[in-house]
Amino acid sequence: MQQLRDVMALAEPRRLLGGTVIFDEGQPVRRFSLLMTGDIRFVRLTAEGDQIIVLHIQVGQMFGIGVALGQITHQTTAIAANDCLLLSWPNALWSVFCAAYPAFAAATFRAVGARADEMSNRIVELSTKLVEQRIACALLRMIGQSGRKVGGGVEIGFPLTRGNIADMTGTTLHTVSRVLSSWERLRLIESTRCHIVVIDPHRLVMISLATGRSPTDHPGFAEIAAAIH
Known part of the structure; x- marks a missing residue:
């Protein structure tokens, strides 16, 4: 419990209205975040300028974790699907949290694995159904x-x-x-x-x-x- 309080004490809370762009595809990755309330959708832009929804982020999930994946820029645009509350931290704290709180990193990578599975299932659906x-x-x-x-x-x-x-x-x-x-x-x-x-x-x-x-x-x-x- 003390570890959780330590992590939360360093967070910057943000309240966002539905439709707010949290970060844009191609922008530098500077912070990582935890969704507390609401829903977030990740979209990609096509060459024609259309938005394609690639993923939904649910309450309790980390996002914007390019620092953990070795990404310098965001690969998608994140948009609040409805009113949201999120907590965010600067990238510099990622390695600190992972070293001090192993469960933090483990939970995050489980979420990444689940998203990869979802994307794999969607590719199969598009190809076969x-x-x-x-x-x-x-x-x-x-x-x-x-x-x-x-x-x-x-x-x-x-x-x-x-x-x-x-x-x-x-x-x-x-x-x-x-x-x-x-x-x-x-x-x-x-x-x-x-x-x-x-x-x-x-x-x-x-x-x-x-x-x-x-x-x-x-x-x-x-x-x-x-x-x-």
């Missing part, structure tokens, strides 16, 4: 990460547009709108402006698998079950 499966996988991944139980289902805990989903699943806005409208008619989801509630996660898992396998075979089943219960 049909559009409806990819959209189902994306929604399930997000309720596993930030879902909260509401009346009638599980709500994705941050603003999400149909354009965002199209970016994440490698398809078009028209296709995402068509699929989500179909799922709304079937009472699989409810969709309002920038918010999605998954009404029937079980059926969405079956769509994502498109096989006769059990929903427990889905790679994020444990997180989805936790969000529901």
Whole structure:
């Protein structure tokens, strides 16, 4: 507990409104941060200037840790998806914390490993799954990460547009709108402006698998079950 207090005492707290850019792709890496409340999305810019969402950061995760990965500049742009509170430290403290508190470094590298696994799964989805499966996988991944139980289902805990989903699943806005409208008619989801509630996660898992396998075979089943219960 004293170690935690020591680390927190050196942090700079920052409160950010949704939509705030925390750092830009290509900027020098100067600080690392811990997300305390809210959600953060990482985006990359295409050659045409479009933003592609590559990752969501959840409460309790470190980010901006280029110093640990040997990166001089940020590889993505970080944007607050909603109102956030984060704690940040200058890069010079990274080696100090890692030497003094081994659990600090271990937890951070576990998070990096989990993000690498997620990106690997998404590459497989883009390469092997049909559009409806990819959209189902994306929604399930997000309720596993930030879902909260509401009346009638599980709500994705941050603003999400149909354009965002199209970016994440490698398809078009028209296709995402068509699929989500179909799922709304079937009472699989409810969709309002920038918010999605998954009404029937079980059926969405079956769509994502498109096989006769059990929903427990889905790679994020444990997180989805936790969000529901």
